Amino acid sequence: MQNSRVAVVTGASRGIGKAIAEKLAANGFDLLLVSRNEFKLYQALEEMLLKYPGVAIKARAFDLSDAAATKACGDWILSNTSAPAVMINNAGTFLPGDIYKQEEGVLESQLATNLYSAYHLTRALLPAMTAQKSGHIFNICSIASLRAYPNGGAYSISKFALYGFSQNLREEMKPHGIKVTAVLPGAVLTDSWAGFDNSQGRIMEAADIANMVYAATQLSPQACVEDIIIRPQLGDL
Numbered sequence: 530m531q532n533s534r535v536a537v538v539t540g541a542s543r544g545i546g547k548a549i550a551e552k553l554a555a556n557g558f559d560l561l562l563v564s565r566n567e568f569k570l571y572q573a574l575e576e577m578l579l580k581y582p583g584v585a586i587k588a589r590a591f592d593l594s595d596a597a598a599t600k601a602c603g604d605w606i607l608s609n610t611s612a613p614a615v616m617i618n619n620a621g622t623f624l625p626g627d628i629y630k631q632e633e634g635v636l637e638s639q640l641a642t643n644l645y646s647a648y649h650l651t652r653a654l655l656p657a658m659t660a661q662k663s664g665h666i667f668n669i670c671s672i673a674s675l676r677a678y679p680n681g682g683a684y685s686i687s688k689f690a691l692y693g694f695s696q697n698l699r700e701e702m703k704p705h706g707i708k709v710t711a712v713l714p715g716a717v718l719t720d721s722w723a724g725f726d727n728s729q730g731r732i733m734e735a736a737d738i739a740n741m742v743y744a745a746t747q748l749s750p751q752a753c754v755e756d757i758i759i760r761p762q763l764g765d766l
C-alpha cells in the first residue's frame with residue numbers, strides 16, 4: 530500500500546467508522562479496517578471492495594479493549610504500510626447509565642474500549658508516523674466529552690478522557706508534522722441509537738461526520754482542524 534494514501538479506521542464494520550471508511554475510499558485512500566466482530570467486518574470489507582474497486586482495502590478483527598490485541602493490531606498495520614497517512618480512532622461502545630447505579634466494572638470496560646484502544650494503538654503507530662513527519666490522527670470523541678448530562682456516567686467519563694488524550698497529543702505532535710483532530714458529534718443514527726424513530730430527521734447521519742472528517746484531511750500541511758463539533762440542527766436530545 531502507498532503510504533501517502535493509507536487510512537486506518539477502527540470500528541469500521543458499521544456506523545460512523547464505516548461511513549468514514551467509505552468516504553475515504555471514494556476519494557482514493559487505501560484502507561486498513563479494524564473492528565472486533567470478524568463476520569461483520571468481512572461483510573463491510575466485501576461491500577467496499579465491490580463499491581471501490583480502484584483502492585486497496587484489507588481488514589482484520591482485533592478486540593481493541595485488550596492491550597495485547599491492540600499491540601498486535603499495530604503490528605498488522607505496520608506490516609501493510611510503513612506509516613499510515615490517516616488514522617481514525619473510532620472504535621467505541623455506548624453504555625449509558627448513572628455513576629451511582631452503574632454495575633461494578635462498567636467504567637473499566639468503557640475506558641478500555643473508548644480510551645485505551647485509541648491510546649495504545651496510537652502509541653504503536655507513532656514511532657513510524659513521527660519518522661515520516663506527516664500524518665493525521667482523528668479521535669472520535671463526543672459532545673459527551675464537553676459537558677456532563679444525566680445518564681452519561683462511565684461513557685461520558687471515557688469520552689472526556691479521550692478528548693484530553695486528543696488535546697495532549699495535539700500539543701505533542703505540533704513539531705512532528707502530525708495533525709490531531711478531535712471529532713465531537715452529537716447524536717448520529719447508528720446502532721448506538723437502534724430503535725430511535727428518525728423519520729423526522731431529528732438526529733444526524735453517519736455521512737455527516739464522514740464528510741467533515743474528509744474535509745479536514747484536505748487542508749494544506751500548515752493548517753490543522755483541532756476540533757470538529759457537530760450537532761443535530763435542532764440541538765442535542
Ligand SMILES: NC(=O)c1ccc[n+]([C@@H]2O[C@H](COP(=O)([O-])OP(=O)(O)OC[C@H]3O[C@@H](n4cnc5c(N)ncnc54)[C@H](OP(=O)(O)O)[C@@H]3O)[C@@H](O)[C@H]2O)c1
Pocket residue numbers: 539540541542543544545546563564565566567569570591592593594595619620621622623642643669670671672713714715716717718719720721722
Ligand atoms: N452514534 C452516536 O450518536 C455517537 C455520537 C458521538 C460519538 N459517537 C462515537 O462514535 C464512535 C462510533 O460510534 P457508532 O455510533 O458508529 O457505533 P456503532 O455503530 O455501535 O459501531 C461501533 C464500532 O466500534 C467497534 N468496536 C466496538 N468495540 C470494539 C472493540 N473492543 N474492539 C474493536 N472494535 C470495537 C464495533 O465493532 P463490531 O461491529 O465488531 O462490534 C463497530 O465497528 C464511538 O466511539 C462512539 O462513542 C457516536
